[in-house]
Amino acid sequence: MLCVITGVAGSGKSSLVHGSVPAPEGVVSVDQAPIRGSRRSNPATYTGLLDPIRKAFAKANGVKPALFSANSEGACPTCNGAGVIYTDLAIMQSVATTCEDCGGKRFDASVLEYHFGGRDISEVLAMSVAEAEEFFREGESRIPAAHRIVERMADVGLGYLTLGQPLTTLSGGERQRLKLAVHMADKGGVYVLDEPTTGLHLADVEQLLGLLDRLVDSGKSVIVIEHHQAVMAHADWIVDLGPGAGHDGGRIVFEGTPAELVAARSTLTGEHLAQYVGA
Template sequence: MTYLDLLDPIRQLFAKTNKVSAKLFSFNSEGACPQCKGSGIERVELAFLDDIEMTCDVCHGSGYAPEVLKYLYKDKNIAEILKMTVAEASNFFEDRILQQQFNSLMSLGLDYIAIGQRLNTFSGGERQRLKLTKQINETDNIFVLDEPSTGLHPSDTEKLISLLNNLVEKGNTIIVIEHNLDIISQADWIVDIGPLAGDKGGELVFSGTVSGLLSAEKSLTGYYLKKYLEL
């Protein structure tokens, strides 16, 4: 995850342990596979069909030149480590900077992603949470999030809510487009658009606090939120 600068400390650990250049452990630099240039895939052009992508038969998808994989850190090569999930890497590494990054990712329910996963493979919700991880200590910002809870387990949604509340306490403003009732129930101010979807929606149904939404007769969101909170 180059977006979070997570890989740089790992490259430095490999370089220090093996007494070689850190650039050797970058698939965008000296360590890149000569066949696929670090992408891990090869694009095959077909005359009358769409191009297809195949795993590189030299690096087998790692993106690294084969000779790079002989260098080890704690008995693992760089490709094996980049396949680790955040949770696995947290148990593997002792580096303080890396641990801070791993803890931030796990607090947002991203413990399952591979630390070498490329940004273009993440879902929209995952990318939004990755951005929050990078800006977790900033203040006086405005964040606009589009359904960041998509795909989250309820326990991970609780972690997301905790993070959003912490960001607000630091002076940030969070604008969230959501259908998740747990997140809606935590909002300071709710704008409910409806009453239904598509051409039967688009009108302002309600604007106000959670307590006001619960008594709004025309709001379906308020109706279902009231039932949900009574469970």
Template sequence: MAPLLTGLRQLLDSFTEIGLGYLSLDRPAGTLSGGQAQRTKMIRHLGSALTDVTYVFDEPTIGLHPHDIRRMNDLLLRLRDKGNTVLVVEHKPETIAIADHIVDLGPSAGTAGGTVCFEGTLDGLRHSATTTGRHLDDRTTLKASPRTPSGTLSIRGAATHNLRDVDVDIPLGVLCVLTGVAGSGKSSLIHGSVAGRDGVSPIRGSRRSNPATYTGLLDPIRKAFAKANGVRPALFSANSEGACPTCNGAGIIYTELGVMACVESTCEECQGKRFQASVLAYPLAGRNIAEVLAMPVAEAQRFFSEGEGRNPAAHRILGRLADVGLGYLSLGQPLTTLCGGERQRLKLATQMGDKGEIYILDEPTSGLHLADVEQLLGLIDRLVDTGRSVIVIEHHQAVMAHADWIIDLGPGAGHEGGRVVFEGTPADLVADRRTRTGEHLAAYVNA
């Protein structure tokens, strides 16, 4: 019995060490976020007696506070020290810093990437001319003059999940960052008390939705094809008249196998292009509709900027997508294949063209390269400067430093959290330093 109890204690200790101490043991695996699932997987392998195994983790720091990243790094090193190989796809400098060997791909995204730009040590990367090397030590300074709120959004008695009758006033007309360690109650506060109000809605998408349909980009594209060929715009929608009759415009045939997982296969009729062959015969500047929807945003920007393909309406929307760091996404890529951060930035790009109210972004820096964070902050500033109120749930120190107002939840996770431990400007948080967020933000800005 004693060995069993010892093993259970070690397993539960690992959950706490990696920042998952707030999870209940009966929680369904399907409700875990990507980062939570990866960390749970990491814990399982820590207790394994296997060695000489290769582990691959894709952005395990997603959803982690700087305090939790430090603990996760320790677990990655423990996996390595057991005689295993650990491969990590990551953008966070804190995790890049512990690597024994770094491979930097680029030089850009999408079709402009795919090349190994650097291989070597952290010091070598820091002195390289790559985009990652140049931005590795970037630090955002504290905002000198925070904006003045135009009003407040009052929350009273919030008690969703671990929240303890939280009363807080969220300032409007500014960039407000909600932060705190993983599991402290940030998402519970926003989704339980704010998300149901007018003007706040999360991005949703199905297998048939893509960046072109979600942003409204498909409308000017369809009209341009129709005008160039003298036919109806409906022909150039895979959800309408032009859809392949075999797969109904999905490009994929889904076969249900009862209790087994659904099997996907490329449609033999349209070869995954989603449109009827007759529709693909109509060109615009030498490209058919399937070829245009297969373009990355950056390529489509050039296509619609000049010559026969020139389309100012489409170009404006594509410009906003590029501004939020989504220049590598294909116009027809299903929304179900986008990560959470990509969906948040897609939502942000769309809202840049709307009349604004209150907008919530949940970790928009997820999956974002160091070089693109500053660009994202500039875009959020533009959103706020046009009268919107932006509430961001975020752990990235650059976003915290750039905020007009910070609400820090904690002090810990789960039953140890659920309280507002700080409200004020980033400068006040750094000066206070009593919270974990304050400590890490002060270290980030070298205060």
């Protein structure tokens, strides 16, 4: 089932979940902590998507896969595959300017002469996740392993991200959903998500709810720490903490279905959820 942990900020939601749910094999915990990786890292490298893409390019052109990595042999020699030149201004913040030789494409000019599905590697990495899902689905550019990864990224509402976008430009919510896309391939039976709607557009919240439904329908238990009323209303079970924050919190003030919480209106969450559903 989908269990949503609610309550005002500081009421103890995260403490309850992370102190109660063990972290053995089978529990997948996805939070908004920064993703480890340099400014050269991007969704394609983090998710493992770049591996099947490199192999497909190499096979189609009869060359080594390493040529299609901006962190390896295929890198532009001027910027070393960064796409930008960093100028250190001593006590001031360093300035990044687009590399004049590769035009920010990160690859050596000779590498861009190789094509797969009518595109060079820089053009593929410039695609959005939504474009890539269509590109890798069928035809001469079909790569099943790559398609499965971009499909999961689209499922978590990241269809607008480009495959080569630096991870340092992602918000906390985007990082969390990218982690979720990776963990969706795991065999965990319990998923713990910490405010996955952070930074999401309303339309993407609906998409996220659909994803949570699919996880539950596939036999997973999903525990979500959340403030968003749409997620609360969608829950099978709600655990509300409060009644306040800090020293005034840390107690379970309600357990039950969203309908029961609305009917009781005994907590702040109940009052706001009742207004949201128009009860």
